[in-house]
Amino acid sequence: MANNRQAKKRIRQTATRTVVNGARRSRVRSFVRQVEDAISKGDSAAAQAALKVVEPELMRGAQKGALKKRAASRKVSRLTIRVNALGA
Numbered sequence: 001m002a003n004n005r006q007a008k009k010r011i012r013q014t015a016t017r018t019v020v021n022g023a024r025r026s027r028v029r030s031f032v033r034q035v036e037d038a039i040s041k042g043d044s045a046a047a048q049a050a051l052k053v054v055e056p057e058l059m060r061g062a063q064k065g066a067l068k069k070r071a072a073s074r075k076v077s078r079l080t081i082r083v084n085a086l087g088a
Contacts, residue, residue: 020066021064021065024061025066027057028057028058028067031053031054031058032075032079034050035047035051035054044086047086051080054076055076058072058075059072
């Protein structure tokens with residue numbers, strides 16, 4: 001258990017950051033799910049539109065520390081490949 005002011009403050013900061021990062025990850029997952037739903041329905045236009053929304057969300061999540069940078073890039077890349085294959 002924390003015995004000094006700095007350690008107690010660090011515990012408070014970590015708890016706050018955990019809540020914020022969880023919300024960011026949840027938001028990103030929701031946007032990714034929209035793209036995957038459009039892909040599964042075969043709707044190319046909706047998939048393209050959803051991809052344009054999800055890409056900045058993923059990158060913002062990576063920038064804020066909720067996701068790892070390369071994981072976000074990998075997700076964008078794989079979703080883009082799937083959406084492009086749907087349109088071809």
